[in-house]
Amino acid sequence: MPKKIRLTQRFGKLKGFLFFLFLAIIFWALTKFSREFTSTFYLDVHYQNIPEATALAKNNVSQLSFDITANGFDLLFYKIKKPRIIVPVSEFYTIGNNEFTISRNQLNQLIWQEFNDNISIKNLSQENLVIKLDPVVFKKVKVISKVDITFAEGFKPADTVQIIPDSVTVSGPSGSLKELLFVETELISAENLKENINIKTTLVKPSQSVISISPAEVEVRLDVVEFSEGEVMVPIEVVNVPPGMNIKLIPQSIIVSFNASIIGFNSISANNFRVECDFSTRNMEENFMIPKLVKKPQGVLNHEFDTQKIDFLIIK
Numbered sequence: 001m002p003k004k005i006r007l008t009q010r011f012g013k014l015k016g017f018l019f020f021l022f023l024a025i026i027f028w029a030l031t032k033f034s035r036e037f038t039s040t041f042y043l044d045v046h047y048q049n050i051p052e053a054t055a056l057a058k059n060n061v062s063q064l065s066f067d068i069t070a071n072g073f074d075l076l077f078y079k080i081k082k083p084r085i086i087v088p089v090s091e092f093y094t095i096g097n098n099e100f101t102i103s104r105n106q107l108n109q110l111i112w113q114e115f116n117d118n119i120s121i122k123n124l125s126q127e128n129l130v131i132k133l134d135p136v137v138f139k140k141v142k143v144i145s146k147v148d149i150t151f152a153e154g155f156k157p158a159d160t161v162q163i164i165p166d167s168v169t170v171s172g173p174s175g176s177l178k179e180l181l182f183v184e185t186e187l188i189s190a191e192n193l194k195e196n197i198n199i200k201t202t203l204v205k206p207s208q209s210v211i212s213i214s215p216a217e218v219e220v221r222l223d224v225v226e227f228s229e230g231e232v233m234v235p236i237e238v239v240n241v242p243p244g245m246n247i248k249l250i251p252q253s254i255i256v257s258f259n260a261s262i263i264g265f266n267s268i269s270a271n272n273f274r275v276e277c278d279f280s281t282r283n284m285e286e287n288f289m290i291p292k293l294v295k296k297p298q299g300v301l302n303h304e305f306d307t308q309k310i311d312f313l314i315i316k
Contacts, residue, residue, distance in 0.1 A: 038069045040123075043083060043111075047131070049090040054098065055173040055211060056089075057132040064129075066111070069120040083114035089131060102129040134173030136211060142167050142182040143203065143218055151224065152192040156259065156301060158223040168203065169214045176209035183213060188220060197222040225261040227301070232256055232270040236291060236310060240280040246315040247279065254291055255306040261299045272297040277310050287312060 042065045047056055064085060087110060092102055102110075107129050111121060145161045163185070170177060185201045198221050203213050235253045254275055260268055274295035282289045288309040296303065 038067050038122075039079075040065060040067050043085050043114075045085045045087060045129075047087050047089050049088045051090050051093050051095075051133070053136050054093075054133040055136050055176075055209065057098075057134040057173055057175050058209070060132055061126060061129060064107075064111075065123075065125040066121050067123045068115070069122070085110055085114065087129070087131070089133075092131070093133070098133040098135070100131055102131065104128050134175050136171055137174045137177060138169055138171050139177045139180065140167050140169050141180055144182045144184050145220055146184045146187050146204075147222075148187060148189040149193055149197075149222075150191050152194045154226055154228070155194050155224055156227045158225045158261065158299070162221040164219040164221065165215070168218070170210055171212045171214075172210045176207065180206060180210070185218060185220060193224055194226075196224050225263065225299075227259045228262050228265050229257065229259055230265065230268065231258070232268070232273060234270050234273045234275045237274065237276050238279055238289070238312075239276055240278055242279075248313040248315055249277070250311040250313065251307070254310070256293065256303055257306070258296070258303040259301045260297070264299070268297050268300070275305075277312075282312070 042063055044063055045061055047060065050056060087102070092100055092106075094100065104124065104127055107124065107126065108121060111124075115121075143163045143166055145163055147161060151157070168183065170180065170183065172180075183203050183206055186204055188197070188199070188201060190197070198219070200217050200219050202217050205213065232255070233253050234256050236249055236251075238247050238249065241247055256273055256275065272295070273293065275291050276294050277289035277291055279289065288311050290308065291305055291310055293303055293305075
């Protein structure tokens with residue numbers, strides 16, 4: 001028998017085997033899934049139609065569990081569909097009553113709305129559903145900028161980020177707003193920045209319990225200037241020296257290195273700086289004092305001294 005004919009016959013037998021195997025699997029699945037099974041479901045609780053001037057308080061039930069008995073096809077369908085429990089709060093609410101209970105029977109009705117009539121629900125995790133509402137309150141909080149900025153070489157911020165307005169009014173349930181102290185802007189990012197920033201950005205709700213933020217946008221400003229490095233030799237002054245005592249400093253002057261805006265850079269001199277040592281805070285064991293910069297021109301940043309310790313001698 002030619003080889004080609006033998007291969008054709010084998011392939012035909014394999015196709016027949018796979019066909020009957022597929023039929024067997026279908027019949028097995030139909031038989032298997034037609035039977036009743038019991039499975040535990042965990043469904044999220046979604047609260048809707050919240051009455052005006054109120055909001056959901058913290059710690060309301062967010063999930064319910066229960067056992068469902070149904071045929072395998074229904075269970076598979078609901079596992080894929082993932083139903084949820086919708087609670088229309090206003091239907092159970094009465095004015096002035098900010099805590100009320102949905103009975104077990106009412107809760108079962110809400111659950112059955114998501115399923116067909118051929119199922120059985122047992123072992124509900126809640127005997128009843130207690131709903132707590134808080135009155136909506138208004139609170140003024142600070143706005144904090146959320147930034148991720150790098151500056152081009154030689155450029156620095158002239159000052160801190162300015163936010164206009166620097167505070168906003170938020171509304172929400174009193175319990176949720178009690179610990180709310182600030183809201184943040186959306187992330188503002190920039191790389192190798194050389195120019196000023198002056199943009200409007202929206203504010204981020206810190207939690208779902210916050211109903212509104214007014215205004216919802218703020219203006220963010222940041223002045224960027226080009227800086228240059230400089231240094232000056234400044235004489236050191238000593239304060240709080242006891243009367244009649246003479247002090248000799250070693251050294252008597254100190255080099256102050258700094259960064260300053262190129263605008264007006266040439267007008268900066270040693271006379272614009274003042275460095276002091278406080279004799280009352282001296283290190284008595286090693287006889288030295290720590291210099292402090294107590295005066296500097298506006299716009300000078302990142303100052304450094306060429307030495308961090310000033311030795312001294314007491315001349316009698």
